[in-house]
Amino acid sequence: MSAISIRGPYSGGRNQRTLIIIGASALIVATIIVTVSVLVTRSDSNVELTLEEKVHQILEDSPVIDGHNDLPWNIRRLAYNDLRRVNFSEDLTQNAIWGKDDSTHTDIPRLRKGHVGAQFWVAYTSCTSQFKDSVEQTLEQIDVIKRLVDKYPEDLQFATSADDIENAIANKKIASLVAVEGGHSMQFSFGILRNLYAMGARYMTLTHSCNTPWADASPVDAKNPILLPESDGLSEYGLRIVKEMNRLGMMVDLSHVSQRTMEKALNHSVAPVIFSHSSARAICDHHRNVPDSVLEQVRKTNSLVMVNFYNGFIRCDGQRANISDVVEHIEHIRGVTGPDHIGIGGDFDGVDSVPEGLEDVSKYPDLIKALLETGNWTDEDLKKLSGQNLIRVFRAVEEVRDSLKGQEPEQDAIKAEELEKYKVNLTCITAKFERLQPQQLLKTRREAPAELQLREL
Ligand SMILES: *[C@@H]1O[C@H](CO)[C@@H](O)[C@H](O)[C@H]1NC(C)=O
Ligand SMILES: *[C@@H]1O[C@H](CO)[C@@H](O)[C@H](O)[C@H]1NC(C)=O
Ligand SMILES: *[C@@H]1O[C@H](CO)[C@@H](O)[C@H](O)[C@H]1NC(C)=O
Ligand SMILES: *[C@@H]1O[C@H](CO)[C@@H](O)[C@H](O)[C@H]1NC(C)=O
Ligand SMILES: *[C@@H]1O[C@H](CO)[C@@H](O)[C@H](O)[C@H]1NC(C)=O
Ligand SMILES: [Zn+2]
Numbered sequence: 001m002s003a004i005s006i007r008g009p010y011s012g013g014r015n016q017r018t019l020i021i022i023g024a025s026a027l028i029v030a031t032i033i034v035t036v037s038v039l040v041t042r043s044d045s046n047v048e049l050t051l052e053e054k055v056h057q058i059l060e061d062s063p064v065i066d067g068h069n070d071l072p073w074n075i076r077r078l079a080y081n082d083l084r085r086v087n088f089s090e091d092l093t094q095n096a097i098w099g100k101d102d103s104t105h106t107d108i109p110r111l112r113k114g115h116v117g118a119q120f121w122v123a124y125t126s127c128t129s130q131f132k133d134s135v136e137q138t139l140e141q142i143d144v145i146k147r148l149v150d151k152y153p154e155d156l157q158f159a160t161s162a163d164d165i166e167n168a169i170a171n172k173k174i175a176s177l178v179a180v181e182g183g184h185s186m187q188f189s190f191g192i193l194r195n196l197y198a199m200g201a202r203y204m205t206l207t208h209s210c211n212t213p214w215a216d217a218s219p220v221d222a223k224n225p226i227l228l229p230e231s232d233g234l235s236e237y238g239l240r241i242v243k244e245m246n247r248l249g250m251m252v253d254l255s256h257v258s259q260r261t262m263e264k265a266l267n268h269s270v271a272p273v274i275f276s277h278s279s280a281r282a283i284c285d286h287h288r289n290v291p292d293s294v295l296e297q298v299r300k301t302n303s304l305v306m307v308n309f310y311n312g313f314i315r316c317d318g319q320r321a322n323i324s325d326v327v328e329h330i331e332h333i334r335g336v337t338g339p340d341h342i343g344i345g346g347d348f349d350g351v352d353s354v355p356e357g358l359e360d361v362s363k364y365p366d367l368i369k370a371l372l373e374t375g376n377w378t379d380e381d382l383k384k385l386s387g388q389n390l391i392r393v394f395r396a397v398e399e400v401r402d403s404l405k406g407q408e409p410e411q412d413a414i415k416a417e418e419l420e421k422y423k424v425n426l427t428c429i430t431a432k433f434e435r436l437q438p439q440q441l442l443k444t445r446r447e448a449p450a451e452l453q454l455r456e457l
């Protein structure tokens with residue numbers, strides 16, 4: 001009935017102890033068996049994880065942070081920046097306009113399927129707007145990015161920092177950042193640059209396909225260049241722009257610039273830089289890709305190359321590319337930089353031809369799967385590639401900004417000679433960016449053009 005009656009009055013101390021020891025031992029053995037079997041079951045289930053499940057696990061932990069998506073440009077091109085004309089919660093492959101356009105690859109359902117956790121949305125304006133309305137167009141594109149984020153609050157969350165990206169991801173939202181593509185968006189004005197930062201821009205690509213008065217673009221490196229270098233990569237003023245971007249905490253993006261520009265910017269920047277959408281020149285010898293010598297500098301400076309998927313940068317032989325070709329670029333870059341300096345910048349919505357298997361923003365998991373299949377990527381390295389490297393570099397840029405708190409903003413205007421030297425067409429620009437001495441101003445006030453007189457008043 002009770003413990004006492006089991007032991008009985010004659011069971012004695014030794015027998016009781018033996019019983020206790022046997023009982024305890026049985027308990028320990030049972031515990032060990034249960035533990036071992038649980039561990040075995042766990043490792044069994046690990047073995048049984050399909051590749052797809054493993055990919056899912058990696059991207060749940062570290063969702064894709066893509067460096068470059070031109071959706072805002074398509075909203076301008078196809079919807080005149082009127083968000084009532086298109087519903088991004090829909091499957092746009094079925095849309096009469098968007099579904100038939102080769103350069104559209106993005107909608108919210110596909111971003112979700114693609115495990116996208118953060119996107120740099122690009123406020124791009126074409127080189128034909130340089131010295132004309134490039135700044136106006138850039139402001140309109142930043143505005144449309146903000147309206148897009150406001151219109152889809154269930155899915156998108158505005159972000160301007162590494163912490164913001166992590167908060168949005170923790171919130172199950174897609175962190176949405178503003179990027180500016182092309183130095184012509186700031187013309188040659190520190191005031192405009194600072195305002196772009198204030199509006200949320202967290203990287204600026206120093207050039208698009210045209211030179212600016214202070215930086216040379218990649219076509220100067222083309223086999224039959226139609227563009228000649230004018231600033232020895234980066235002029236003295238261009239170096240100051242890099243310095244001011246460091247002070248602001250705006251990432252310097254070197255996709256689209258010439259090799260000399262890359263080298264000088266990498267040398268001069270005190271913060272790491274990024275290539276928001278470029279691949280490996282050793283695999284496909286295109287001036288938009290990054291040469292190995294520059295990849296070395298990327299490694300030494302803790303910088304980042306986010307691989308571009310555009311067919312023409314992945315395969316230079318004119319053939320249709322596939323995921324294996326993209327894997328080759330990624331593995332080449334890793335071979336030079338190690339696993340800490342590679343990311344993804346698909347260039348979706350900015351190109352009209354993408355590799356087989358990477359047709360749109362839903363396909364990032366297939367790329368991770370293909371990398372897993374090579375057998376030479378650890379889960380940790382794939383998480384760095386998908387997003388953690390960008391977070392690390394972004395944080396380093398923010399730390400440099402914080403360390404430069406005491407530094408004065410750049411205030412020098414570009415010199416008139418620099419504009420003349422580069423044959424800048426100032427027909428559409430009324431302000432004269434000369435640095436006139438006060439005496440000169442006094443001397444010339446009477447003859448000076450009206451706008452200069454007004455400025456002096
Ligand atoms: C947009 O599409 C989603 C998904 O089909 C739908 O639920 C929503 O009502 C649509 N919004 C408008 C304004 O049509
Ligand atoms: C970059 O810096 C290195 C070392 O200081 C120097 O040897 C090299 O000439 C520099 N390159 C450029 C393009 O500034
Ligand atoms: C990509 O194409 C190459 C041939 O160019 C082929 O060998 C390879 O298997 C293809 N990869 C995929 C993932 O289809
Ligand atoms: C990755 O694995 C493939 C075979 O799956 C091999 O050919 C390649 O050299 C490996 N790359 C690296 C960088 O180890
Ligand atoms: C300068 O730009 C204006 C306006 O676009 C154009 O009419 C003029 O021909 C250009 N001048 C030169 C020298 O290119
Ligand atoms: Zn681009």
